[in-house]
Amino acid sequence: MTPSQDVTPAPRTGAGSPSPVSLHGLLTHEPVVVTAGAELFAATLRAQAVRTEAVDWSPPMGEVTALDRVMADPRREGANQSAVARMLAAGAELVDVRPAREALGLAPDQFLHAGPPLAWERASGPMRGALIGAAVFEGLATTPEQAEAALAQGQISLDSCHHHGAVGPMAGVISPSMWMFELSDPVHGGRAFCSLNEGLGKVLRYGAYGPDVLARLRWMTDVLGPLLASAVRRHGPVDVKAILAAMLAMGDEGHNRNRAGTMMLLRELLGELIESPAPTADVAAAVRFVAANDHFFLNLSMPACKLATDAARDIPGSTVVVAMARNGTDFGIQVSGTGDQWFSGPAAVPDGLYLGGYGPSDANPDIGDSAITETAGIGGFAMASAPAIVRLVGGSVSDAIGATERMYEITVTENPAYQIPVLDFRGTPTGIDVTRVVRSRILPQINTGIAGKVAGTGQVGAGLVNPPAECFTAALDALAAAAPTWVEE
Amino acid sequence: MTDGFDHVEIRTGAYYDSVSLMQVSAQVTGVPGVRVALVAMATELNLAMAADAGFTIGTTPGPADLLIAIRAADQPSAQDAVTATTAALEALTARRHQAGTMGPGPLAPAHTTGAAVQRQAADLALVSVPGRYAFAEAMDALEHGVSVMVFSDNVPAAAEVRLKAEAASRGLLVLGPDAGTAVIGGVGLGFANVVQPGPVGIVAASGTGAQHLMCLLDEAGVGITGCLGVGGRDLSAAVGAATTLEAMTAFDADPATQLIVVVSKPADPVVAATVRAAAATLATPVLLALLGEGHDDLSAVAERAVEMIRGSRPSWPVWTPPGPPHASAGAGGGLRGLFVGGTLADEAMVIAAAGLGRIDSNIPLRPGWALGQASGSEMLTALRRCAHWVLDLGEDRFTQGRPHPMIDPGARLPWLTDALEDPGTGVVLLDLVLGHGSHPDPAGVLAPTVAGTSVPVLVSLVGTAADPQDRARQITTLTSAGAEVFLSNAAAARRAVALIEGSRS
Numbered sequence: 001m002t003p004s005q006d007v008t009p010a011p012r013t014g015a016g017s018p019s020p021v022s023l024h025g026l027l028t029h030e031p032v033v034v035t036a037g038a039e040l041f042a043a044t045l046r047a048q049a050v051r052t053e054a055v056d057w058s059p060p061m062g063e064v065t066a067l068d069r070v071m072a073d074p075r076r077e078g079a080n081q082s083a084v085a086r087m088l089a090a091g092a093e094l095v096d097v098r099p100a101r102e103a104l105g106l107a108p109d110q111f112l113h114a115g116p117p118l119a120w121e122r123a124s125g126p127m128r129g130a131l132i133g134a135a136v137f138e139g140l141a142t143t144p145e146q147a148e149a150a151l152a153q154g155q156i157s158l159d160s161c162h163h164h165g166a167v168g169p170m171a172g173v174i175s176p177s178m179w180m181f182e183l184s185d186p187v188h189g190g191r192a193f194c195s196l197n198e199g200l201g202k203v204l205r206y207g208a209y210g211p212d213v214l215a216r217l218r219w220m221t222d223v224l225g226p227l228l229a230s231a232v233r234r235h236g237p238v239d240v241k242a243i244l245a246a247m248l249a250m251g252d253e254g255h256n257r258n259r260a261g262t263m264m265l266l267r268e269l270l271g272e273l274i275e276s277p278a279p280t281a282d283v284a285a286a287v288r289f290v291a292a293n294d295h296f297f298l299n300l301s302m303p304a305c306k307l308a309t310d311a312a313r314d315i316p317g318s319t320v321v322v323a324m325a326r327n328g329t330d331f332g333i334q335v336s337g338t339g340d341q342w343f344s345g346p347a348a349v350p351d352g353l354y355l356g357g358y359g360p361s362d363a364n365p366d367i368g369d370s371a372i373t374e375t376a377g378i379g380g381f382a383m384a385s386a387p388a389i390v391r392l393v394g395g396s397v398s399d400a401i402g403a404t405e406r407m408y409e410i411t412v413t414e415n416p417a418y419q420i421p422v423l424d425f426r427g428t429p430t431g432i433d434v435t436r437v438v439r440s441r442i443l444p445q446i447n448t449g450i451a452g453k454v455a456g457t458g459q460v461g462a463g464l465v466n467p468p469a470e471c472f473t474a475a476l477d478a479l480a481a482a483a484p485t486w487v488e489e
Numbered sequence: 490m491t492d493g494f495d496h497v498e499i500r501t502g503a504y505y506d507s508v509s510l511m512q513v514s515a516q517v518t519g520v521p522g523v524r525v526a527l528v529a530m531a532t533e534l535n536l537a538m539a540a541d542a543g544f545t546i547g548t549t550p551g552p553a554d555l556l557i558a559i560r561a562a563d564q565p566s567a568q569d570a571v572t573a574t575t576a577a578l579e580a581l582t583a584r585r586h587q588a589g590t591m592g593p594g595p596l597a598p599a600h601t602t603g604a605a606v607q608r609q610a611a612d613l614a615l616v617s618v619p620g621r622y623a624f625a626e627a628m629d630a631l632e633h634g635v636s637v638m639v640f641s642d643n644v645p646a647a648a649e650v651r652l653k654a655e656a657a658s659r660g661l662l663v664l665g666p667d668a669g670t671a672v673i674g675g676v677g678l679g680f681a682n683v684v685q686p687g688p689v690g691i692v693a694a695s696g697t698g699a700q701h702l703m704c705l706l707d708e709a710g711v712g713i714t715g716c717l718g719v720g721g722r723d724l725s726a727a728v729g730a731a732t733t734l735e736a737m738t739a740f741d742a743d744p745a746t747q748l749i750v751v752v753s754k755p756a757d758p759v760v761a762a763t764v765r766a767a768a769a770t771l772a773t774p775v776l777l778a779l780l781g782e783g784h785d786d787l788s789a790v791a792e793r794a795v796e797m798i799r800g801s802r803p804s805w806p807v808w809t810p811p812g813p814p815h816a817s818a819g820a821g822g823g824l825r826g827l828f829v830g831g832t833l834a835d836e837a838m839v840i841a842a843a844g845l846g847r848i849d850s851n852i853p854l855r856p857g858w859a860l861g862q863a864s865g866s867e868m869l870t871a872l873r874r875c876a877h878w879v880l881d882l883g884e885d886r887f888t889q890g891r892p893h894p895m896i897d898p899g900a901r902l903p904w905l906t907d908a909l910e911d912p913g914t915g916v917v918l919l920d921l922v923l924g925h926g927s928h929p930d931p932a933g934v935l936a937p938t939v940a941g942t943s944v945p946v947l948v949s950l951v952g953t954a955a956d957p958q959d960r961a962r963q964i965t966t967l968t969s970a971g972a973e974v975f976l977s978n979a980a981a982a983r984r985a986v987a988l989i990e991g992s993r994s
Contacts, residue, residue: 023662023739026612026636027690027715030674034605036626037617037641040896041679044925045615047957050676053605056598057618057626064621071628072651201534353511356538357525357560359518391509402597409604439625440600461511486651 061438062473066480070435073483075317083312083320083336084413084431086188087376090311092244092304093237095184097229099221101176103193104164109140112161114172114369115327116342120151120158124328126207126364129455130171131156133209137217138175144209162323162334165310166193167302167369169295170205170451171328178217179225181300183240185307192303192310196220196228199293202458206451207364219285223278227286231272238268240304243297244378245417248428253386254301255370255379256447256462261297266290302369305376312336312431319479320412321432324375324444324467328367328451333471335434337482343475345468350450352463364453366465371446377415377430380445380464381407385420385428389447397422403445404429410436410444434479437472493524493560496567497544499531500555505581510555513577520573522566523559528574531556602637603629615678617641623666624648631655631663639665639720640679642885646727649720653731662735668718669696672703679718680895682924683955687712688747688798690740690773692733694719697830697883698752698780698787700924700951701978705791707953708976709803714746724756730764737764741771749773750794754832755781780832782839782854786979787832805977810968817992818915819944824848824985825908826879826918827901829894833920833949833978834881840982841877844990849875851884862886869907879918880904895927898934905935909942915992916945916985920978921967923952923960930958932966940970945988949978 032051035042042054060067070076100106111134113127123131128148135147135156150156161168168174172195180193198216202208232238243264250260266287273283290296309322318336325332332342347365354360373379383390384404387397395403401422407429408414414427432444443466450461505513510529517526525542529535531550539546544558557574561567599605602614614630616623620643630637631652639652644666656663664671670693671678675686682700684707691713693699699716706713717739719732733751740746749771751764756779768775774797778790785793788805795803824841828834831852838848849872853859860878863871864886872878880887882894882901894900901919908914921931928934939946948967952960967974975981 023636023735024612024634024660026662026673027739027743028674028745030676031613032609032611033613033615033676033678034599034602034609034611034630034635035615035617036602036605037615037619040926041615041617041640044677044681047925048676051609051611053609053611054598055602055605055626056600057602058600059619059622060625064625068624068648071625072648077632353515355511356514356527356529356535357542391512405597409600435625436601436604439629440604442600486647 058441061441061469062476066476067435067438069480069483069486070319070476072486073317076319079315079318079337080320080412080431080433083315083318086311087308087431088413088415088417089187090190090308091186092240092307093184093186094181094232094240094300095237096182097179097225097232098182099176099225100174100178100180103180103182104166104174106174106176108138108176109155110157110159110176112159112164112166112168112172112174113327114161114168114170114367115325116330116332116344117160118158118327118329120154122329124364124367125453125455125457126367126451127171127328129207129209130173130204131158132455133204133213134173134175136209137214138177160325161369162325165191167306167372168195168205169197169298169302169370170368170449171207172369173204177221179221179229181303183300183303183307184237185311188311190307190310192306194299194303196224197293197296197299199289200295200459206449206458207455208458209456223282224286224289227273227276227278227282228269230276231269234275235269235272238265240300241417243268244301244304245419247297248378248382248385248418249421251386251388253379253382253389253447255298255373256449257294257386257389258297258301259294261301262290262294265297265300298370301378302372305372305378308376309372314339317483319434321375321434324371324446325369326366326371328364331366331467331471333467333475335475335479338475338478341478343471343478345470348465348468350448350463350465352450352461354450354461355459358452358460362452362457362460364451366448367451368448370448374444374446375432377411377428378418380447381411382418382420382428383445383447384422387422406442407445409440410442434472434475438476443467443469493562494564494567495544496557496559496561496571497546498557498571499548499550500557505530505555505578509581513574513581516577517559517570517574520566520570522562523570524562525558525560526570526574527556527558529556530554601629602626603633606630606633606635611635613638613673615640620644620666624652627652627663628655631659631661634659634661636662637664638668638671638678638718639663640668641665642667646722646725649722649728653728657731657735662717662739663732664718665720667722668720670699670716670718672713672716674715677925680922680924680926681716682707682951682953683957684953685712686714688714688745689794690714690743690746690749691716692719692736692740692749692751693717694721694723694733694753695780695832697922697951698832700922701787701830701833702750702752702791704951704953705788705805705976706794708806709791709795709799711795711798714740714743721754724753724760724764726757726760730756730760733764734767737767737771737775741773746773748794748797749775750790751775751777752787752790753779754835755779780836786836786840788977788979805975805980807980808964808968808974810971810973814973815945815988818988821911821913822915822989822992823875823911823913824877824879824916824918824989825911825914827904827908828879828881828920829883829901829922830920830951831881831883833951834879836978837918837982838879840979841879841986844986845877847876849878850880851886852881873911873913895922898928898931901935902938905938909938909944914944915989916947918947918949918981918985920949920951921963923950923956923958923963925957927958932963936966936970939967939972942971946972947981947985948972948974949981950974950976
């Protein structure tokens with residue numbers, strides 16, 4: 001006992017609890033102040049020993065009248081809250097594996113591709129390569145030259161994967177015979193589809209279409225797809241969202257690193273694969289194929305993310321981005337409050353490291369639907385959870401943490417299901433807000449693979465990329481046009 | 490076979506991850522003379538890539554072996570590349586053995602107001618970005634649950650209305666736009682003086698007016714619970730006193746506030762009636778002070794407030810230079826007012842016009858007394874033709890592209906020099922604003938120009954003994970230069986009129 005403990009505190013007098021009209025007690029305690037603008041005022045606050053953060057403010061991108069109109073839209077905040085609530089609530093279960101003709105109802109001459117809609121004339125090398133490969137694979141042409149001619153003449157119809165509830169990595173070409181993962185969102189009833197991952201190196205999605213590429217695709221169609229289908233059907237729905245949550249704690253970010261996710265998927269299905277009536281050699285080949293491909297789970301991560309972002313679509317007034325996708329020529333985004341409209345700009349060449357003797361001059365502009373992972377708050381947004389890959393751009397662990405920290409500035413919420421251990425299990429930054437992007441001038445951070453720009457080359461590297469700013473300023477203009485008038489402009 | 494010199498080497502027992510090796514390859518490719526550098530683990534994929542690139546690999550290495558394949562212009566360049574590779578690999582190894590430095594470093598500052606509010610769990614935002622950008626920042630602050638002071642001006646009235654409606658729906662307050670001064674929780678925001686805590690809550694639609702009032706109260710030993718600047722347009726018909734009413738209610742709910750003083754330029758009559766009606770419903774007495782002709786000046790308002798709190802009226806100090814005081818104005822007899830505070834200029838004109846008649850100004854009391862849109866030397870010429878004039882140098886036309894004269898008192902010097910040289914000048918009337926945000930030594934900037942003039946120079950000083958500029962030193966600097974210093978702006982104006990009228994009689 002110390003003497004001071006005998007002292008009875010003076011009875012408290014005065015204020016009592018602040019009334020609801022007293023501005024949350026603002027008048028009665030020293031405030032913590034954020035300043036935006038003149039540094040002088042931050043300096044005077046610091047001189048008074050007031051806790052102060054000076055915003056690193058700069059004028060927003062795009063038209064300020066459009067920004068004001070969107071900021072004034074009384075629907076915006078509620079719409080965004082409901083968009084992200086739906087995004088977070090969405091589940092993702094792998095329920096089936098089926099050929100695209102069946103799963104997506106693709107006709108024999110109907111192909112899908114990554115990114116916003118694209119005509120053959122504007123298609124980049126890897127996109128052309130993948131389409132050529134798919135045409136030969138489907139027997140619509142016997143040689144690459146024939147395939148190219150058929151595509152150039154418009155004999156094969158092309159459309160965005162996103163328009164059919166699907167996503168495809170890199171070129172993202174889906175043709176009728178390819179087997180698709182089918183995922184279901186048990187909360188909102190959504191469906192999303194993605195092809196099976198071929199592995200790394202010379203593969204169709206990177207624009208390669210040599211005999212080995214086509215042989216692998218045939219094996220995937222004849223052996224791997226049916227095996228996975230029977231395994232999944234016997235296993236019952238696989239909780240992909242649970243695997244995503246677990247893999248983030250194991251050094252994956254769900255876009256460029258899916259190593260733990262792939263192993264967990266295989267672990268989940270291994271019993272059913274072994275029990276398969278298929279020849280043991282086929283089962284062993286399938287298991288080896290999946291086990292040897294660290295990216296196999298990407299094609300489950302992507303549709304899981306699409307289920308989440310699709311759940312947030314079509315909420316009037318919402319400025320939340322629901323798709324970011326690239327076709328190798330254009331980078332396009334879609335926003336909840338503006339329906340299926342694409343806002344596009346030229347795709348940039350990623351900044352990264354190159355395989356072997358390849359360099360930036362060999363790289364194709366950004367390509368693939370895989371930025372759906374960032375749209376849903378993982379991938380580049382969860383970079384802090386994947387320190388093993390941050391050196392893709394010569395970065396350090398603190399750069400990775402910094403990248404994730406920046407993404408909190410452009411997102412509406414945090415996903416409690418996807419946690420980042422190194423950030424004290426903080427949820428991943430989720431729900432990109434167009435207004436926050438144009439105001440902060442911080443563009444979404446995307447981790448990506450790099451395709452060779454010449455058709456047939458395949459992968460040449462991996463790195464980081466951002467969307468072009470005009471996607472967001474164009475989206476802002478459209479949101480402003482859809483917002484109620486509030487001030488004479 | 491390709492041109493140049495190929496170096497192919499396999500190192501065993503050295504494993505590096507592919508990402509690190511891609512970095513090494515990139516680094517070595519940068520060595521002069523190097524065309525291709527492939528430093529990679531000898532996996533099948535990488536071996537095939539090396540073969541595709543035309544390298545010949547004699548042995549059959551395994552995936553745990555390191556492949557170094559370099560093609561350079563000549564043998565010495567290749568040797569340089571090998572040296573660089575070795576150094577880069579050693580650096581990698583060294584980095585592995587470094588102590589862990591994982592974890593977040595200091596965060597970069599946030600880029601939006603809302604992000605910073607969230608990060609700091611702040612309870613107030615102060616926005617002073619250019620006016621056309623202020624709406625988004627202020628809205629963002631409100632959405633993140635904090636009240637916001639908007640110092641920025643040139644914000645459209647519709648934006649102000651929208652912000653204040655948003656604030657009301659959230660139980661928050663928007664001070665401004667164009668709010669120069671606030672004291673909240675004892676903290677001065679924008680331009681604010683260091684005053685003692687006490688029983689008066691100030692709600693002010695005028696920045697320098699609020700500063701003047703709080704300094705007078707402080708001098709009389711009466712402190713404040715806070716000062717909420719509401720912005721010059723709050724009592725307009727469009728805005729309808731939205732913030733004034735909220736601020737009055739907030740002070741009424743604060744047990745420490747015994748008197749609420751509302752200071753505004755002449756308000757819209759309907760809005761003024763609304764404020765009066767609201768004041769009547771509050772438990773705390775409200776002193777509603779509308780400034781302008783036919784109303785009390787700020788000193789009189791301060792006197793009434795002090796009397797309500799302490800039961801006696803204060804008097805305001807005057808500091809005079811050594812030697813006999815001026816008996817009359819200079820021969821020209823004209824009043825020359827150079828103000829940085831618009832409300833102080835307006836108050837001086839109201840007092841002076843009662844005795845002197847017409848006073849030309851850029852913020853004229855009557856439309857016919859306006860100085861027109863001239864600036865610079867044209868303005869100087871125009872001023873020479875006026876009997877009496879008062880300039881508000883804080884007005885927009887004088888602050889385009891340069892700091893406000895409260896921050897940069899030097900902006901006033903050319904005008905002051907000209908006024909002192911003008912044979913028509915009888916008295917020069919200045920204000921001097923101390924406190925947070927103001928120049929650290931405004932008296933020191935003005936004194937050399939004032940010193941030596943025979944014309945009376947009267948300074949109305951807005952400041953307290955606790956202000957960071959050291960008020961006593963500011964006063965000494967001014968009086969040593971021959972200026973008379975007044976804590977009451979009204980008293981300074983009356984002294985000017987008396988000197989001018991004294992020399993007429």
